[in-house]
Amino acid sequence: MPNWKSNLIDGYRLATWPLRKLRLRQMQRAGQVPIAILFYHRVDDEYPNGWTITEAGFETQIEWFEKNFDLVDLEECQRRISSGFNDRPTLSITFDDGYADNCAFALPMLLQRKIPVTYFVTTYHTTRGEPFPHDVEKGAPLAPNSIESLAALSRAGVEIGAHTRTHADLGAMPNSPQLIDEVLGATRDLESLIDQKIRYFAFPFGLHANLNPAVFRLLKDFGFKGVCSAYGGLNYIGDDAFHLHRLHGDPCFSRMKNWLTFDPRLQSTKRFDYETQPEVSAADTGKPSGRVNQPSEPVAH
Numbered sequence: 250m251p252n253w254k255s256n257l258i259d260g261y262r263l264a265t266w267p268l269r270k271l272r273l274r275q276m277q278r279a280g281q282v283p284i285a286i287l288f289y290h291r292v293d294d295e296y297p298n299g300w301t302i303t304e305a306g307f308e309t310q311i312e313w314f315e316k317n318f319d320l321v322d323l324e325e326c327q328r329r330i331s332s333g334f335n336d337r338p339t340l341s342i343t344f345d346d347g348y349a350d351n352c353a354f355a356l357p358m359l360l361q362r363k364i365p366v367t368y369f370v371t372t373y374h375t376t377r378g379e380p381f382p383h384d385v386e387k388g389a390p391l392a393p394n395s396i397e398s399l400a401a402l403s404r405a406g407v408e409i410g411a412h413t414r415t416h417a418d419l420g421a422m423p424n425s426p427q428l429i430d431e432v433l434g435a436t437r438d439l440e441s442l443i444d445q446k447i448r449y450f451a452f453p454f455g456l457h458a459n460l461n462p463a464v465f466r467l468l469k470d471f472g473f474k475g476v477c478s479a480y481g482g483l484n485y486i487g488d489d490a491f492h493l494h495r496l497h498g499d500p501c502f503s504r505m506k507n508w509l510t511f512d513p514r515l516q517s518t519k520r521f522d523y524e525t526q527p528e529v530s531a532a533d534t535g536k537p538s539g540r541v542n543q544p545s546e547p548v549a550h
């Protein structure tokens with residue numbers, strides 16, 4: 250992002266700072282401080298792109314989070330959402346896809362600082378060592394994590410989560426053996442490969458058009474603790490804690506600070522209500538998966 254643009258965002262945040270501070274105090278008094286969950290993809294200095302943050306950039310963000318938030322795991326987020334009262338700025342960190350580069354700096358740093366992290370991986374890429382098509386297209390076939398490294402991360406305390414078998418867009422997929430395999434088959438395989446229970450699932454791409462009510466119901470029936478989307482928005486106290494809303498772990502620190510200090514525009518994020526959404530029918534299979542409602546301009550993979 251050009252400097253003038255991040256200066257503009259900083260200026261907007263500072264100009265609205267007294268209002269934001271007042272709003273935070275009001276939310277604290279009422280026990281209604283919403284919870285932020287971030288999704289990153291890759292931390293590395295090579296092959297920068299919209300879903301990669303530099304090591305220095307990531308460390309700067311983590312240091313700011315440590316000063317300003319309780320850094321907790323997804324289970325604690327859910328406990329605070331369900332309890333009906335939260336007076337502390339709270340944040341949780343997740344990663345999607347499973348890039349091997351994250352083992353060089355980001356994950357050891359988080360473990361060393363005892364910061365909880367949930368790490369969502371696709372089983373096809375991690376078991377075969379095949380790069381993601383969106384990286385191959387860009388001429389950067391980046392290595393995914395190996396199963397051995399995921400098992401080691403799990404033993405070290407990282408919560409490994411499921412992210413389908415093939416990074417499939419589930420939004421237009423009817424309830425079918427293919428959908429069940431992408432969601433449950435991949436999860437069961439991952440559990441046996443890393444010898445650990447998988448409790449959370451993140452939708453690939455994660456925007457409204459990529460979500461599927463049948464998957465929410467399936468995961469609930471099969472005892473999952475929670476499901477993550479990636480279209481932005483905060484988690485409000487007293488809401489359904491099964492569906493966890495996430496914000497993009499934006500490489501632009503100005504934009505990140507702006508959202509996380511309760512930019513009022515976040516409140517207008519349209520929520521996906523899986524309870525009232527109709528099931529996807531076979532006739533919907535060809536529907537385009539558009540990008541809608543992305544207040545934090547997420548790069549959702």
Ligand SMILES: [Zn+2]
Nearest residue numbers: 345346453550
């Ligand atoms: Zn993904």
